[in-house]
Amino acid sequence: MEHRPAADRPREHALSSSLLARVFHQPSLLYFNAVATHLSIREAARRLDVASSAVTRQVAQLEDALGIALFLREKRRLRLSPAGEILFRHSRRLVAPMEAAVSEIELLRGVRAGSVRIAAAESVGLSFLPILLTEFGKRYPRLTLDVAIIPSAEVVERLVDERIDIGFGFIAKPPRQVDVAFRRDVSIGALMSPDHPLATVQHLTMAQCLDHPLAVGKPEISIREVIEPFLKSSANITPPLVEVSSIRLLVELALGGHYVSIMTPIGAQNEIASGRLVFRPLQDGGVPTNRFGILVRAGSSLHLAPAIFYEHAKAYFENLSLPGAV
Amino acid sequence: MEHRPAADRPREHALSSSLLARVFHQPSLLYFNAVATHLSIREAARRLDVASSAVTRQVAQLEDALGIALFLREKRRLRLSPAGEILFRHSRRLVAPMEAAVSEIELLRGVRAGSVRIAAAESVGLSFLPILLTEFGKRYPRLTLDVAIIPSAEVVERLVDERIDIGFGFIAKPPRQVDVAFRRDVSIGALMSPDHPLATVQHLTMAQCLDHPLAVGKPEISIREVIEPFLKSSANITPPLVEVSSIRLLVELALGGHYVSIMTPIGAQNEIASGRLVFRPLQDGGVPTNRFGILVRAGSSLHLAPAIFYEHAKAYFENLSLPGAV
DNA sequence: TCCGTTGTTGCCGTTTCGGCAGCATAATGC
DNA sequence: GCATTATGCTGCCGAAACGGCAACAACGGA
Numbered sequence: 177m178e179h180r181p182a183a184d185r186p187r188e189h190a191l192s193s194s195l196l197a198r199v200f201h202q203p204s205l206l207y208f209n210a211v212a213t214h215l216s217i218r219e220a221a222r223r224l225d226v227a228s229s230a231v232t233r234q235v236a237q238l239e240d241a242l243g244i245a246l247f248l249r250e251k252r253r254l255r256l257s258p259a260g261e262i263l264f265r266h267s268r269r270l271v272a273p274m275e276a277a278v279s280e281i282e283l284l285r286g287v288r289a290g291s292v293r294i295a296a297a298e299s300v301g302l303s304f305l306p307i308l309l310t311e312f313g314k315r316y317p318r319l320t321l322d323v324a325i326i327p328s329a330e331v332v333e334r335l336v337d338e339r340i341d342i343g344f345g346f347i348a349k350p351p352r353q354v355d356v357a358f359r360r361d362v363s364i365g366a367l368m369s370p371d372h373p374l375a376t377v378q379h380l381t382m383a384q385c386l387d388h389p390l391a392v393g394k395p396e397i398s399i400r401e402v403i404e405p406f407l408k409s410s411a412n413i414t415p416p417l418v419e420v421s422s423i424r425l426l427v428e429l430a431l432g433g434h435y436v437s438i439m440t441p442i443g444a445q446n447e448i449a450s451g452r453l454v455f456r457p458l459q460d461g462g463v464p465t466n467r468f469g470i471l472v473r474a475g476s477s478l479h480l481a482p483a484i485f486y487e488h489a490k491a492y493f494e495n496l497s498l499p500g501a502v
Numbered sequence: 503m504e505h506r507p508a509a510d511r512p513r514e515h516a517l518s519s520s521l522l523a524r525v526f527h528q529p530s531l532l533y534f535n536a537v538a539t540h541l542s543i544r545e546a547a548r549r550l551d552v553a554s555s556a557v558t559r560q561v562a563q564l565e566d567a568l569g570i571a572l573f574l575r576e577k578r579r580l581r582l583s584p585a586g587e588i589l590f591r592h593s594r595r596l597v598a599p600m601e602a603a604v605s606e607i608e609l610l611r612g613v614r615a616g617s618v619r620i621a622a623a624e625s626v627g628l629s630f631l632p633i634l635l636t637e638f639g640k641r642y643p644r645l646t647l648d649v650a651i652i653p654s655a656e657v658v659e660r661l662v663d664e665r666i667d668i669g670f671g672f673i674a675k676p677p678r679q680v681d682v683a684f685r686r687d688v689s690i691g692a693l694m695s696p697d698h699p700l701a702t703v704q705h706l707t708m709a710q711c712l713d714h715p716l717a718v719g720k721p722e723i724s725i726r727e728v729i730e731p732f733l734k735s736s737a738n739i740t741p742p743l744v745e746v747s748s749i750r751l752l753v754e755l756a757l758g759g760h761y762v763s764i765m766t767p768i769g770a771q772n773e774i775a776s777g778r779l780v781f782r783p784l785q786d787g788g789v790p791t792n793r794f795g796i797l798v799r800a801g802s803s804l805h806l807a808p809a810i811f812y813e814h815a816k817a818y819f820e821n822l823s824l825p826g827a828v
Numbered sequence: 829t830c831c832g833t834t835g836t837t838g839c840c841g842t843t844t845c846g847g848c849a850g851c852a853t854a855a856t857g858c
Numbered sequence: 859g860c861a862t863t864a865t866g867c868t869g870c871c872g873a874a875a876c877g878g879c880a881a882c883a884a885c886g887g888a
Contacts, residue, residue: 199567200531203845217866230846232867237844241525242604244611252854252865258641259607266603270596277592278568281585285570315584529876543835556877558836563875578834578885 286318290481296344299443341482343471346398361465365457612644616807622670625769654724667808669797672724687791691783
């Protein structure tokens with residue numbers, strides 16, 4: 177009966193646990209584990225589909241290498257020796273890394289498919305996420321990415337309802353069903369054209385802003401919730417005010433030169449970098465920041481595809497200089 | 503040049519990392535890891551002390567098995583491919599389990615020595631610990647066990663000062679430098695001879711006890727701290743009282759028939775089981791229990807020998823019906 | 829242009845793996 | 859009590875795997 181080489185199987189199919197064990201681990205360890213599981217050379221040999229003599233020899237070889245018996249031979253019954261118990265207990269930890277590696281590689285190769293359901297607040301969803309999605313999509317072409325651009329509050333809702341796997345948004349105080357796996361506090365300020373009167377003010381306050389027409393987010397935009405107390409407490413007279421539901425529209429209104437848009441710099445970093453817009457953080461005491469985070473459900477682990485995406489996203493944002501981050 | 507079999511080295515010596523890797527893992531994974539580390543077939547071959555052709559072939563075989571390239575060959579430079587990065591990252595987790603297993607086995611075999619410094623409160627130290635120490639000592643004959651029988655408060659002190667590795671004692675509220683890894687609340691009561699007048703009282707109170715001569719622990723015995731408020735609040739008249747610094751002496755005084763000893767049943771379980779003494783838990787509302795625990799230093803991991811002893815101790819006490827445990 | 833280095837391939841000898849046959853012994857069933 | 863079945867182990871052998879040597883093509887640096 178011929179020996180079965182590791183490559184002797186169609187590579188288009190996923191590797192089974194037993195095959196990938198043979199790829200990575202010495203037969204002596206594999207056969208030891210089988211014997212430790214069944215406490216029988218013959219039963220282990222049947223499960224491994226090899227001759228019992230092969231199992232006996234491999235175990236003996238491992239005992240020689242370690243210099244101690246791994247089994248107590250009691251007449252014709254086997255018991256794990258103390259050393260065998262130690263090795264058996266520790267070798268259980270070899271399974272997960274190799275299965276994870278192979279699963280992830282199969283996802284990479286496309287022999288395994290999957291999907292990731294993502295939601296993001298618009299400012300991040302239209303600025304930084306596209307680059308991440310592009311890089312990720314190139315690497316994992318067989319993965320389906322399902323992306324929604326929605327307000328932060330709805331990102332949280334969909335996470336809790338398990339309609340999405342990962343969220344990107346601004347949330348100061350997440351509910352307990354949600355973990356913030358990566359967080360950055362981002363400063364809030366005023367966005368305006370360079371020739372706006374406030375553009376040259378170094379220590380800008382909300383009161384100064386209120387002397388000019390303002391563009392702010394509607395209540396469902398997370399920034400609004402944060403700045404609302406300052407809007408109310410800083411003004412007896414409401415300035416000309418426009419409320420919008422799109423960060424992009426805030427940027428466009430600022431570009432028009434008439435309005436000062438109250439927001440974080442996220443979503444306008446290209447215009448700021450090019451000099452077409454100016455961002456001035458608000459210097460009022462007590463103005464909070466807006467808290468950006470990568471959101472996942474608390475207490476439950478992600479499936480493979482979302483988990484891989486999550487690691488990529490985390491690394492991506494950790495290496496990113498998020499504009500306005502304190 | 504001949505092949506070096508795994509058994510070809512003196513077994514009396516500890517296994518090096520590279521040798522134990524060869525014992526457990528396929529050469530293809532080993533060589534892959536070396537190449538991934540050095541990003542050079544030739545450099546990896548030098549470090550592994552094999553021919554570069556062997557390394558090239560083993561990596562190729564692994565690539566065949568997984569169905570994907572693990573390296574990008576750029577002219578004559580290698581870079582890890584995405585799949586290679588995945589495998590490399592996951593395979594790092596194979597090292598610790600095998601090194602831990604071999605270290606522990608070497609401790610078992612006695613080729614590696616070590617010591618465990620232990621301190622225990624007398625009640626546990628003279629009752630349950632000897633069995634544990636005996637079992638453990640038989641299994642690990644080359645380990646030195648350094649055991650002190652001291653009051654619980656001093657157990658905690660020595661832990662914090664790093665003069666011991668593991669403590670067994672009673673402590674209601676450990677300092678933050680100490681973790682209680684295993685805990686049981688043990689009831690406090692009265693120990694007396696069977697013909698003592700209180701022996702037949704079913705719902706015994708401290709007040710009833712105070713009508714009789716009492717034996718209690720000195721302030722350094724942990725029980726005393728717990729019962730002190732009840733001694734003070736239950737009596738206007740102090741009964742004849744003897745204070746001792748030894749649990750064993752409390753047991754002996756109870757055996758004498760004259761005194762009622764206030765303690766937990768731990769330290770007297772043999773006398774109680776044989777009927778020579780009777781234990782009655784105090785039924786007063788609000789009488790706390792005495793908290794027994796296995797104590798380790800918070801925030802720092804144990805060295806190998808103490809870690810192994812700790813696992814044994816934990817398993818031992820988990821399977822033990824500690825007398826008086828609630 | 830020359831030299832040193834890289835990764836790879838062909839060929840070959842040695843080592844390892846595992847199957848077959850058989851052994852001694854223990855356990856089970858009648 | 860005996861026959862049968864099952865166990866773990868050993869001798870022998872063929873196939874597969876490992877790894878060394880020699881040589882190659884190609885790249886990079888002086």
